[in-house]
Amino acid sequence: MMMVLYPFCIYITIPLQLHFILLPSAINAACVALVDAGIPMKHLAVAICCCVAKSGYVILDPTKLEEQKMKAFAYLVFPNSVHSVLPEGSLRVQGEPMEHGIITSATHGKMSVDDYFYCLDRGLAASAKLSDFLRRNLQLHPTNPSKAR
Template identity: 65%
Template sequence: MEVARVDGRTLNQLRPLTCSRNVLNRAHGSARWSQGDTIVLAAVYGPKAGTRKDENPEKASVEVIWKPKSGLIGKEERECEMILRRTLQSICLRTVNPNTTTSIILQVINDDGSLLPCAINAATAALVDAGIPLKHLAVAIACGIEERGSVLLDPTKLEEQKMDAFSCLVFPNSVLSIRPEASPQVEGEKTEHGIITSVNRGVMSVDSYLQCLERGRSASSKISDFLRRSLQSRVPNDS
């Protein structure tokens, strides 16, 4: 029998998910994503003409700007920007709009743990809302290893502070059940396999990491199902 966590969840249980799209009038696409009390607002602007000097003009580029809830951006936030940029560039069809830049701004509303996965999920939903051409979706989940060696899914801030190791895993997923007219920007007819991004902090054994992968992949299917339903729903002011 699994031991209940402080908030009453089992080890494999996710916090409640919510997603709202088209929440910012001036952005080309936007989404507000929450996992429990962790909330991130994502805004997409572009594609706009031109890329940075160090970018290939024959492909579209992605720019990520991270805005913390308070204070100045630091080393940790810069690292999140880099991880997000690499992750999101990998899912975009960058040959469709060459020599353009799409800017994604992530505003942290509240951080109660698993912040980076929450931001990735918010950014993915905002990209879909903006109609940016995608190879597939990115579905992110956090796993933590506690002192007893148990794997906890979607840890809270308090749980993260007590963990020996932490892993952010991003899996590719296409959306079969979305009507073509509802989401023409998502390419593909089959769910993708493999992993897009894996970010680990702390020290964990190979067995523990493989357990995180197994648990994370299983949980990502639940997030994918939720994302499908969110992308199918149409808010009143959608075009």
């Protein structure tokens, strides 16, 4: 009850100057660490990096070598699958289905609107697989009520 009345924020600074692709890994790790520590959360987050090459092809979670050849990046954070974090009946937020939502998006470099939306589609598809992975692994500890169901 106190968490609802008095929400709090944990501010973590992570220097990401060497590899921009580390941001999604840091977000995923921080989210899982908060759940593992028993911090109550309304939603889990699944982050992914989507890169656009000069020739127009798109890749997800590039390596360091691939990162250097890309013209633009999109860092996308989606809510975890609604079946693992939301109770029955609350599958919509402000009328929008939660599985179609995005928590945040950050871009670096130049990309067309079409490339951005293609990254969103690819990222959403990949985040569904990451959500399933998180759900399976967080369910390994059923005695802890803070774990996602």
